[in-house]
Amino acid sequence: MVLFRRKPLLLHYYVTTACQLRCSFCNIPEGSAQTANINEVFYNLKTARRLGARFVDFTGGEPLLFGPLPEALRYANKLGFVTSVTTNGLLLEKRAPELAGLISLPRLSLDGSEAVHDHIRGKASYQAVLAGLAACRRYRIPADIIFTLSAENRNDITHVYEVARAHGAILILDPAFSYFSNPDHRELDVLIREWASRPFVYVNRAFLRLRNRGGNSIREPVCKAVRAAIVIHPNNELLLPCFHHATTRLSLANGLESVWNSAERKGALLQEGRIPACAACTINCYMDPSFCYSMDAYFGLSLYSKIRYAFDKWIR
Template sequence: MSNFNTAVRALWQMRIRKRPFVLSHGINSTCNMQCSFCDYWREEKQEMTVEEIFSMLDDAKDFGIGVYNAWTVEPLMRSELPEILEYAHSLELKTSLVTNGLLLKKRISELTDLDYLSVSVDGIETYRDSRGVDFSRILPGIEEAVSTFEKHVLLNCVISNRNIHELRDLVLLADDLGAMISFEPMYEFSSIEDNVWDKIGVRDKNQHRMAVDDLIHMKEAGYPIINSKTYLQMVRDMRPKWKCHAPNILIGVSQEGMVYTCRVHREPLADIRDGLENVWKQWGKQMQEKASSCEGCLFFGYAENSMMYRFNPEVIRHYEWM
């Protein structure tokens, strides 16, 4: 399915049918890293069976979903991942995956039904401080992924106090590898201890502003930063200036099969096994109302796609990811 056809389907689904186009699924509940700033790995949950996932994908296809995104906690730890991606592809769904990359070298040959790959890279020299392992452990997998998926590999960096001085180096690394890169600020979840944020949360506003300004200049110079300038300016100022349309764009499903509001509120609403059509009819309006009343966040997927949903011309011109 071409990008043009995907775009047409997305517009038809979201703007005419007024339904989300992306299914974002927490495909597993275990992780091979225990990052201090993440709480997804701290509580193992019952995972949906392969048969339940296949049924959900059938349902998603009938509903009009065009993209299946597998993420949290570490999707490559799920042995059935290749057959799940294969099944999604058989339904003509675009597939994407978010991974920490530790198992990428080992499993990349199995990912023949993957369209878009995002690898979390929060530093080079500082990577061990953030993730507990050396960056050299994941670099070979990224290099092989770039040769396999060409330009459909994204390095995603969450900006913290630890890596604020490495952002330029990360852009240069992505450029050298032939990958793209995105940035977003760290979201300080209330479930994580305050002393963690005291260590890694961005507290020097002037340093942060200068670092993100540098990213904007690198974006203007043609480096492969996929974020729009509009978004980067909001990150620089740490001020969300966008209207959330996340429920109009994607529907999130947790590991155990619960439909939730969003990554910020994470309120479980319904069981996806009740049928996506039924869930949307019962809870779609409430999710949209929740988004409309939200004070806002700077999760780049929500922000960029919501601005695209409102046909922001600068965002459409610069943003290059699904």
Template sequence: MSRFDPILTSKALWQIRVQKRPFVLSHAVNTRCNMKCSFCDYWKKSGEEPAKEEIFKLLDDAREFGIGVYNAWIVEPLLRKDLPQIMAHAKKLGMITSMVTNGKLLYERAEELEDVDYLSVSVDGVKSYKEIRKMDFETLMKGLKKAIEVRKLQNKKNPILMNCVLTGKNLDDIETLILLAKKLEVKISFEPVHRFPGISEEVWNDIGIHDMEKFRCTVDRIIELKEEGYPIINSKTYLRMVREGEMNYICRASGIIMNVTHDGTLETCRVQNEPLGNVMWDGFESVWENSEDRRKEIVKDCKGCLFFGYTENSLMQSLNPEVIMHYEWM
């Protein structure tokens, strides 16, 4: 949710603080990907994709439960031909809609995303992009520029977000990316690469952040450009935590965002993959109430993460004033 929308903010606060229920549904709409990035675990998982009608039913139940934001993501949503119908159904129910894409199909499908309010595109570098994502940067830019043009024609009020994962390979590209975001009139976000259990030692040695002095200098520069007014959505509080690798915050992510897999399984978050129940079979309310004790145990024992959506929203719910003032996304 954006800090600039008082109506949406009040609805979210009512749902989260009064009803004690999450406000965002982050949903894996498929199991396929057209990229196989080394630092990502999601494309390695397989399973039968839910039918459009099943997702409609899931959305109906989610709305009745009080969900106000629907986020379609992993593995690559644009591989679903019926994605526009799914997003249109969520909009019809009164939900704010968002989507995360690797951008490979943006050029072909940009005009179909009229019912997507917030569009996030993974942009992890310029010179380093092809090595990281195995696709030409020019191909990504062609799709991104078309999406920007189409959204302007559709009078979309929310600019596209370029989401960048900081790794050991792209630190020299970061300032260039920020300047590009300003030139394109889009937003940009940063978060450090997370070492999922499935990432091998070889891959981590290649992609992980090992030159900590260079990394901290890069994050300091991000903070400086944030202060100068460049379109960086992260709060300075969060960026300082990233710089130091600090995860000393109370995680409230599971109480804000429901992470649901393609088959309807509720997980605490994208880090903790323990199944808590199936919302397609048993409904949101039943699964949420029956998993309360286990959710609390999982969060208590978790070592934490620095995914910006989890950390920033947790800090916001803890009423951190700087985050409330400067964090600008959902």
């Protein structure tokens, strides 16, 4: 494989670990809630852009619980970032007016019909998602719907697809992390492949190929998380190699650039995708940018998937 990109592509900024929900596939809210300092966010955004990052995903937790999110988005846009925010929707109707025009790729989570969605999310939230979708249309926020597929909701894809089409949204199919002990059955991948050919459905075919091959191999790793993604925790730490398998936490008190060029980070780079926790990993938010670093079949499949998404989103 020939590496043709060496700078980071994506900044995963965890602005808070707080969340109002307790989803069956997520363990992020289990610890004490922490929230980022907006001045540190500004500084890290500027440095990450200088290091080469082109995309910033404001995540959590629930990112809409982060009060100064509009200010962070506004500054990210000023720096030239492509911005994304994925929300559970509980606060979207309320905050839509102040977010309008600030998010390049807004995404809203919906996991099934009302009973199924509310069960998976651990709280009644289905109606809030629908209200949030309506608010997005009202304020011209081009929201997509993320459907986190698991054995629990596999029969609800049609329902969520119909909701997405009714609101002019793309349906993004995203299998639940096997990291969280969710079933990772082959039949789910068959189902995803069946839906991948439909219009207004986004599936990264490179990710499907990786899953079909058993996930990341620590002998020949596909994952490039250490070089591809800058992962920042709300308490102003760089996490290596990623949020979910962090073995190293480096304080950013002396600046992101010095930490990015540090011996600790270079050491993590040598072990990129090779530590035991990386074996069979299929965490899409790190695999997706990893596909952009090597001229191989994964790159081609990922590029095709994104071109198809752009066609459905802006042209079809």
